[in-house]
Amino acid sequence: xxxxxxxxxxxxxxxxxxLLCLPHAGGSAGFFRPLAGELAARGAAEVLAVQYPxxxxxLAEPAFTSLHDCAxxxxxxxxxxxxxxxxxxxxxxxxxMGAVLAFELALRLEASGGPGPAAVVVSGRRAPSVHRxxxxxxxxxxxxxxxxxxxxxxxxxxxxxxxxxxxxxxRADVRAALTHRPDPRAVVAAPVAAFTGASDPTTxxxxxxxxxxxxxxxxxxxxxxxxxxxxxxxxxxxxxxxxEILEDTVRNRTNTAAPEAVRP
Numbered sequence: 001x002x003x004x005x006x007x008x009x010x011x012x013x014x015x016x017x018x019l020l021c022l023p024h025a026g027g028s029a030g031f032f033r034p035l036a037g038e039l040a041a042r043g044a045a046e047v048l049a050v051q052y053p054x055x056x057x058x059l060a061e062p063a064f065t066s067l068h069d070c071a072x073x074x075x076x077x078x079x080x081x082x083x084x085x086x087x088x089x090x091x092x093x094x095x096x097m098g099a100v101l102a103f104e105l106a107l108r109l110e111a112s113g114g115p116g117p118a119a120v121v122v123s124g125r126r127a128p129s130v131h132r133x134x135x136x137x138x139x140x141x142x143x144x145x146x147x148x149x150x151x152x153x154x155x156x157x158x159x160x161x162x163x164x165x166x167x168x169x170x171r172a173d174v175r176a177a178l179t180h181r182p183d184p185r186a187v188v189a190a191p192v193a194a195f196t197g198a199s200d201p202t203t204x205x206x207x208x209x210x211x212x213x214x215x216x217x218x219x220x221x222x223x224x225x226x227x228x229x230x231x232x233x234x235x236x237x238x239x240x241x242x243x244e245i246l247e248d249t250v251r252n253r254t255n256t257a258a259p260e261a262v263r264p
Contacts, residue, residue: 006050008048052070063173125207
């Protein structure tokens with residue numbers, strides 16, 4: 001499956017749940033390839049990832065300046081590009097800016113009347129109720145922040161030509177993320193799991209724990225060794241945690257279907 005928005009990174013059995021990964025500001029679908037490889041080896045899920053406009057093969061398209069608009073467009077794209085989405089449990093996994101979009105997408109899926117996500121996993125991002133006023137940085141400050149978070153290949157940051165290609169989308173994404181105004185009272189019905197790095201300078205454990213207030217279902221918190229881009233250090237721990245969540249969706253689906261399967 002390769003649509004404009006949704007890319008397949010790993011396949012699994014036809015009845016396996018789907019994991020839709022949403023990348024960070026300036027990120028692309030390929031960021032999740034190591035994680036997809038680990039989950040594919042486990043047979044845990046079909047792994048899909050979002051490719052935002054304004055980068056790589058979508059470089060000619062303008063990047064979004066509003067996360068609400070981006071979530072609306074992604075919601076529509078999911079219906080077009082994953083036409084059988086209703087037939088399998090869908091787990092959303094967003095990192096950093098992607099966590100905001102995962103939550104916004106979950107709200108839209110649940111409000112649309114169709115099946116909502118089986119679970120929402122938010123990584124490296126504070127809860128909507130922990131809002132901070134921040135001013136979008138200039139390019140020099142932005143690049144310093146990116147270097148400090150160890151999330152971008154140093155060769156990109158040292159190449160004027162590569163920076164010229166990636167900076168517009170990164171700049172737009174960061175501005176969209178920092179100016180986003182979430183509803184501090186928003187709640188989804190789906191279970192929520194919050195992941196964060198123990199040394200993440202942008203998301204404390206308390207910031208991540210605050211996601212508990214944004215679900216009507218169960219809440220779990222996982223803290224991994226590493227900084228904001230802990231996923232880039234090693235994927236084994238996060239992959240195992242995601243596998244547990246995915247297995248729960250399968251068990252819940254089986255338990256829900258069981259009463260109808262037994263007839264007198």
